[in-house]
Amino acid sequence: MPGFYLNDIHRVTTKTYSPSNQDVLNARLKTVGVVEHLFQLENGGEKGMDWRIFDVGGHRDHRQVWAPFFDDVNAIIFLAPISAFDQVLMEDKKVNRIEDSLLLFRSICANKLLGKVNIVLFLNKIDILERKLKAGVKVSRYVCSYGERPNKLQPVASYFLSKFMAVHKESKPNLLRELYPHLTKMTDTEVTAALISDVREMILRKQFQDSSLM
Structure with a gap:
């Protein structure tokens, strides 16, 4: 889509270009199937709880595979x-x-x-x-x-x-x-x-x- 990247076309097309955090945030990636993410969030600088997130695709053809991930x-x-x-x-x-x-x-x-x-x-x-x-x-x-x-x-x-x-x-x-x-x-x-x-x-x-x- 036109917008963020085209507005910065000269920056993102240089040979030395390296994606910034904002570049990554503005990237659009379609979720296909089910993607599992496991990570840990810090709490006040200390070790926090483990998080397990299942990212499920919203396309109609993907919805029938959701059910097993609703358990617990x-x-x-x-x-x-x-x-x-x-x-x-x-x-x-x-x-x-x-x-x-x-x-x-x-x-x-x-x-x-x-x-x-x-x-x-x-x-x-x-x-x-x-x-x-x-x-x-x-x-x-x-x-x-x-x-x-x-x-x-x-x-x-x-x-x-x-x-x-x-x-x-x-x-x-x-x-x-x-x-x-x-x-x-x-x-x-x-x-x-x-x-x-x-x-x-x-x-x-x-x-x-x-x-x-x-």
Whole structure:
């Protein structure tokens, strides 16, 4: 896509070019199948807990392999590109990407096997969403239910957030399960670090509750 790299075309095409951290963050790699990440987070400079994350591809053809990875999970992080309101699925040009994300989110929320697993919702790419809105792309043209609401970042983000939260409320088999929603742009390392810290605290709190320590 035009943008970040083309704006820096002279820098990235030099013979001595070496990717910066920001270059890596702006790279777009499609998740295919299931990718496992194992790492350790430090806690105040001390050795922290081990994290095992399974990154599962969202393509429709990849979803049937998810089930084995739902066993004994501490949390589910659901990542939805909020900027995709004007895009369709590659595998089905008749389906809006936001609508597909909502349907998929509903199926996960309603899954009885996941009834006790808290969900972290990342409505991602709000920076791209803001650029689209400022360029004059009308949400109501692609999402009829948006109606005459203001075509600005905060109202649009709040509208989509309310849709996801309503799906969780209507579909959850366990009334005590919590949803932790966030509006994000994963290229912002400071915000992402704070979100990871929130997720860690949520997982620890859930473990304490399960062990009757809270």
